[in-house]
Amino acid sequence: xxxxxxxxxxxxxxxxxxxxxxxxxxxxxxxxxxxxxxxxxxxxxxxxxxxxxxxxxxxxxxxxxxxxxxxxxxxxxxxxxxxxxxxxxxxxxxxxxxxxxxxxxxxxxxxxxxxxxxxxxxxxxxxxxxxxxxxxxxxxxxxxxxxxxxxxxxxxxxxxxxxxxxxxxxxxxxxxxxxxxxxxxxxxxxxxxxxxxxxxxxxxxxxxxxxxxxxxxxxxxxxxxxxxxxxxxxxxxxxxxxxxxxxxxxxxxxxxxxxxxxxxxxxxxxxxxxxxxxxxxxxxxxxxxxxxxxxxxxxxxxxxxxxxxxxxxxxxxxxxxxxxxxxxxxxxxxxxxxxxxxxxxxxxxxxxxxxxxxxxxxxxxxxxxxxxxxxxxxxxxxxxxxxxxxxxxxxxxxx
Amino acid sequence: xxxxxxxxxxxxxxxxxxxxxxxxxxxxxxxxxxxxxxxxxxxxxxxxxxxxxxxxxxxxxxxxxxxxxxxxxxxxxxxxxxxxxxxxxxxxxxxxxxxxxxxxxxxxxxxxxxxxxxxxxxxxxxxxxxxxxxxxxxxxxxxxxxxxxxxxxxxxxxxxxxxxxxxxxxxxxxxxxxxxxxxxxxxxxxxxxxxxxxxxxxxxxxxxxxxxxxxxxxxxxxxxxxxxxxxxxxxxxxxxxxxxxxxxxxxxxxxxxxxxxxxxxxxxxxxxxxxxxxxxxxxxxxxxxxxxxxxxxxxxxxxxxxxxxxxxxxxxxxxxxxxxxxxxxxxxxxxxxxxxxxxxxxxxxxxxxxxxxxxxxxxxxxx
Numbered sequence: 001x002x003x004x005x006x007x008x009x010x011x012x013x014x015x016x017x018x019x020x021x022x023x024x025x026x027x028x029x030x031x032x033x034x035x036x037x038x039x040x041x042x043x044x045x046x047x048x049x050x051x052x053x054x055x056x057x058x059x060x061x062x063x064x065x066x067x068x069x070x071x072x073x074x075x076x077x078x079x080x081x082x083x084x085x086x087x088x089x090x091x092x093x094x095x096x097x098x099x100x101x102x103x104x105x106x107x108x109x110x111x112x113x114x115x116x117x118x119x120x121x122x123x124x125x126x127x128x129x130x131x132x133x134x135x136x137x138x139x140x141x142x143x144x145x146x147x148x149x150x151x152x153x154x155x156x157x158x159x160x161x162x163x164x165x166x167x168x169x170x171x172x173x174x175x176x177x178x179x180x181x182x183x184x185x186x187x188x189x190x191x192x193x194x195x196x197x198x199x200x201x202x203x204x205x206x207x208x209x210x211x212x213x214x215x216x217x218x219x220x221x222x223x224x225x226x227x228x229x230x231x232x233x234x235x236x237x238x239x240x241x242x243x244x245x246x247x248x249x250x251x252x253x254x255x256x257x258x259x260x261x262x263x264x265x266x267x268x269x270x271x272x273x274x275x276x277x278x279x280x281x282x283x284x285x286x287x288x289x290x291x292x293x294x295x296x297x298x299x300x301x302x303x304x305x306x307x308x309x310x311x312x313x314x315x316x317x318x319x320x321x322x323x324x325x326x327x328x329x330x331x332x333x334x335x336x337x338x339x340x341x342x343x344x345x346x347x348x349x350x351x352x353x354x355x356x357x358x359x360x361x362x363x364x365x366x367x368x369x370x371x372x373x374x375x376x377x378x379x380x381x382x383x384x385x386x387x388x389x390x391x392x393x394x395x396x397x398x399x
Numbered sequence: 400x401x402x403x404x405x406x407x408x409x410x411x412x413x414x415x416x417x418x419x420x421x422x423x424x425x426x427x428x429x430x431x432x433x434x435x436x437x438x439x440x441x442x443x444x445x446x447x448x449x450x451x452x453x454x455x456x457x458x459x460x461x462x463x464x465x466x467x468x469x470x471x472x473x474x475x476x477x478x479x480x481x482x483x484x485x486x487x488x489x490x491x492x493x494x495x496x497x498x499x500x501x502x503x504x505x506x507x508x509x510x511x512x513x514x515x516x517x518x519x520x521x522x523x524x525x526x527x528x529x530x531x532x533x534x535x536x537x538x539x540x541x542x543x544x545x546x547x548x549x550x551x552x553x554x555x556x557x558x559x560x561x562x563x564x565x566x567x568x569x570x571x572x573x574x575x576x577x578x579x580x581x582x583x584x585x586x587x588x589x590x591x592x593x594x595x596x597x598x599x600x601x602x603x604x605x606x607x608x609x610x611x612x613x614x615x616x617x618x619x620x621x622x623x624x625x626x627x628x629x630x631x632x633x634x635x636x637x638x639x640x641x642x643x644x645x646x647x648x649x650x651x652x653x654x655x656x657x658x659x660x661x662x663x664x665x666x667x668x669x670x671x672x673x674x675x676x677x678x679x680x681x682x683x684x685x686x687x688x689x690x691x692x693x694x695x696x697x698x699x700x701x702x703x704x705x706x707x708x709x710x711x712x713x714x715x716x717x718x719x720x721x722x723x724x725x726x727x728x729x730x731x732x733x734x735x736x737x738x739x740x741x742x743x744x745x746x747x748x749x750x751x752x753x754x755x756x757x758x759x760x761x762x763x764x765x766x
Contacts, residue, residue, distance in 0.1 A: 071549045078545035085535035085542070094546030095738050096707075101550045236551075 205232020709738030
């Protein structure tokens with residue numbers, strides 16, 4: 001019976017790591033998703049902890065019937081089988097196993113279980129999805145620390161949870177800043193395109209979707225690099241370790257396919273955070289209204305013809321693609337002299353909060369500008385930051 | 400991974416059957432004669448004889464069982480499987496056919512099937528130690544396969560080798576008695592015909608009167624556990640025991656033999672010490688590498704293997720040395736234990752004398 005105890009203790013270790021950090025995230029309202037292999041995996045570990053090894057083995061077998069290339073499940077199965085013939089010393093008892101590979105699978109187990117036990121509840125939304133534009137059907141939020149991707153649908157501007165998936169991110173973690181640093185960028189991005197299948201090797205699995213790293217804000221901060229994609233995994237595995245990519249966000253092929261059918265190229269936002277903040281719907285509504293109010297004030301002040309009031313909405317450190325704050329002010333004052341009236345309409349506004357330390361929101365909209373001497377429609381992007389406690393525009397440019 | 404395949408103690412029923420069948424031995428050959436043929440490696444003759452018995456008594460369990468062993472040794476695995484399956488249908492209470500079936504499945508790396516067969520053996524005889532041991536091995540194999548899938552290890556090659564060794568082990572254990580028959584098993588008689596005489600010779604030999612008997616097989620304790628249930632069969636066994644053949648005949652201990660024996664022991668000791676240099680030194684320059692790979696490749700492969708972390712224990716038993724001039728053939732039982740592998744195989748080393756020193760020129764698994 002000794003080996004049972006040992007493997008049980010080991011499961012307890014993993015579960016402990018998981019539950020210890022997640023207890024507070026549990027809400028009495030209950031989680032919103034129970035899909036994917038994590039539910040079964042969690043039961044397997046509970047079985048092991050309770051020393052129901054036969055039941056655990058049955059569950060693992062069932063899991064493998066659904067996910068035949070699930071290496072983590074194979075490892076647990078190996079342990080459960082070996083426990084029948086000799087005492088085990090810990091997690092992953094393969095005698096010739098390279099320790100780093102076992103460690104990677106243990107990390108995957110912990111990541112999957114942690115995410116599973118800390119699932120968001122129905123009343124929680126990611127803070128970043130302040131407003132989706134009407135034609136954005138879905139938004140993606142990635143949590144690198146939890147190795148998790150959350151898919152939200154746009155339900156009349158309010159994000160509704162659809163699914164969540166295990167992901168792999170950069171070998172060196174998150175917060176990409178340099179070419180080749182093997183990190184995953186943090187920020188507000190969107191899916192740009194789809195790499196044609198025939199250009200992909202097996203390594204990328206069922207598809208690849210580049211995102212727009214580095215975006216304007218990244219460039220502003222001097223962040224470099226390129227080629228950050230969402231993509232799949234090679235055929236011989238279901239998943240890769242939590243930290244294994246060169247910066248890309250990697251999903252199981254089936255998960256990527258499920259995602260791919262919902263992506264709108266050039267439109268679907270991908271917000272990557274190292275630790276997603278969740279807001280109650282009330283708090284979310286409040287943050288959203290506050291910013292909406294500021295954007296509306298900016299628009300009104302522009303229409304009013306009072307250029308100084310309009311310029312008050314721009315931050316000290318403001319910059320456009322071609323002008324500093326001072327140049328921008330001078331230019332706007334000059335233009336204003338020729339105007340007798342101005343009308344500005346904003347459509348399709350989206351507001352996505354940047355997951356970084358700074359309070360920053362990426363606002364994108366279609367601008368319909370009319371005046372006595374100019375009519376113009378174009379897409380615009382602004383970065384709003386908090387300056388002196390008020391929302392101000394840090395950057396403005398074409399979207 | 401050792402399967403102790405033919406630790407086949409037959410229970411009272413079988414033994415009785417055998418005795419019954421042995422007495423009126425009129426025209427058709429006796430099982431003892433079949434065993435004798437097997438022991439001499441005359442498998443087709445053994446098969447013919449056992450078929451003669453079966454022509455008269457088609458349902459005879461010991462004869463059918465023996466035929467299964469012969470077929471297995473003749474590499475007619477599918478025929479052996481079919482035979483054991485049918486035997487199990489007719490005698491579902493016998494654990495041995497299930498066990499041997501499992502051994503064949505395991506040799507084909509069909510571990511799930513092997514597992515199922517062993518579970519049947521245990522269902523009929525919960526205390527059947529051999530089946531428990533084999534099942535433990537099968538679990539370990541299944542675990543190893545699972546680990547391979549989990550960690551993308553490429554142990555497939557070494558596994559295939561292990562498997563082969565098992566088959567030969569199985570043959571060795573039946574064609575050559577000395578070692579494989581566990582000391583505590585006089586019951587073997589009826590079961591494994593080839594082993595029977597051995598067992599007979601062996602049973603009293605628990606004390607190491609022949610070098611062969613010196614090292615009890617690792618499985619022995621487990622086997623002993625199963626004993627009570629087989630006890631009733633003992634008298635029968637004794638009756639069948641006095642098969643004329645004497646195995647483990649005393650060797651004329653001439654100098655060359657002693658030297659050759661010493662070399663093998665030293666070779667095993669160097670291996671156990673993980674002294675690669677000394678180990679490789681026991682091989683002649685014209686050593687026939689497995690698969691004919693270049694010597695360098697073979698050496699570095701050996702080096703890698705032996706240098707792996709964890710202790711290695713290599714024990715040799717039952718040395719059988721035959722010297723002719725400057726050549727010697729040493730056949731022995733090799734028990735190998737390392738961190739990830741346990742095997743017991745029959746090995747043959749062909750030694751050549753070079754500059755007054757015995758060196759290994761060929762090494763192969765099996766007798």
